Amino acid sequence: MQKDIINNLLDALALSSTNIPLRLQVASMMLQEKMFDEAATQFGEVLKQQYGNIPAQLGLAECYFNQQKFSTAIVIYEQLQNNLKTEDRIRLVKSLIKENSMPQAIEEYQKLIVMQPGFKDDEIDAQLRMPSMNESFNEEEFLNDDNAWFMEKPTIKFSDVGGMQKVKEEISIKIIQPLTNPDLYKAFGKKIGGGILLYGPPGCGKTFIAKATAGEINAKFINIGLHDILDMWIGNSEKNLHEIFELARRNTPCVLFFDEVDAMGASRSEVKQSAMRHVINQFLAELDGAESNNDGVLILAATNAPWSVDAAFRRPGRFDRIVFVEPPDDVARQEIIKSQLLQKPVGEIDIKKIAAATPEYSGADIKAVIDIATEEKLRDSMKAGSIQPINTKDLLNAAKQHRSTTSEWFASARNYALYANESGLYDDILKYLKMKR
Ligand SMILES: Nc1ncnc2c1ncn2[C@@H]1O[C@H](COP(=O)(O)OP(=O)(O)OP(=O)(O)O)[C@@H](O)[C@H]1O
Ligand SMILES: [Mg+2]
Known part of the structure; x- marks a missing residue:
């Protein structure tokens, strides 16, 4: 039936060979009938008559794609970047996969997701699964409360954390008290x-x-590295984020900890940025508890690069407390040295001396210092045939072998604190460095 129509139209075309709309019509019907060679000839003819005709170029690319001439299809699609419809872009992504151009395939797929946030394609998903995820990952496991590998019930408490008095107070006032005395907070509006x-x-x-x-409030702890979420499954980041919040809401009281929040928003390319925008918006919506109730969910986040964190995160009701976690003071x-030595065989230890040697x-x-000393003592013990305890001298020697790793961070943080410190966000860094704004 369809073929008859095609033949009739071909007859008509013979009489008016410059009728471009008619020729395009015939060609696309041929495409539908999987007559790829014939369709390609017709699209080619249109292009001869009208160089650059976009529907003809797209049609031709579709023919090439179906003829498995992937590299040619890619060339056409890439030239027509701004004219690609969803279907074209799917073919482009698939062609790139076939040609093993994975980075480009991922980039194009991200554009697709921007055009159509809920887009899913099993064939593409199976191919573009990120290598960073381990093979055993499956969604059911990910969503299952009992199996979630990032959920635990910690046994350490504030008393196990040396120093950090200010941080402990902030956390206590801002998130622990509201959880334990909700009525009081409500009464004060x-x-x-x-x-x-x-x-x-x-x-x-x-x-x-x-x-x-x-541990302090006997709650569950969900620890999420945002790099994991973003890499895990392209285009599913929003869904993953939602599921993680839901997991926390089902398991209250719960501390939901987002590590590396700078991973969101640090992207430079425009495409990645707009894909990221969706993720950020999803994150903010979950944070605001717009659609769900976050009661009993304590939210903490961490970063080494606060200057890369999206400013929208800092609005009131979101991460409105930004707390500097400085290197431990003397x-x-x-306290840290003491707690780290607790389970080890020690002799005479001058803790003050060691603390003074590790500014x-x-x-x-x-x-790391204690590990070095421990290893050396272990070796000595084997040689001696009896346990040789760790002494002050061993730790001082070890400290000479391991330098502080914080100075590198301060070298760059210092610049942000001096030159990009709107609203005094990084005053604490300056204070730590004993400098004035
Ligand atoms: N104040 C502290 N009291 C006791 N132990 C500490 C303290 N600070 C750090 N540690 C020890 O150092 C280890 C590393 O700290 P942690 O992983 O929390 O650092 P971080 O700030 O999250 O670092 P990163 O930015 O690299 O993620 C901890 O597992 C803990 O054993
Ligand atoms: Mg950390």
């Missing part, structure tokens, strides 16, 4: 909600204190 953004150099206890917050270092060291640095 204080809105509950929002979270705290912790920032500072690596290894200084941001993750540690978030975990201890959960007293805090003593600006992060908690993680101190841990």
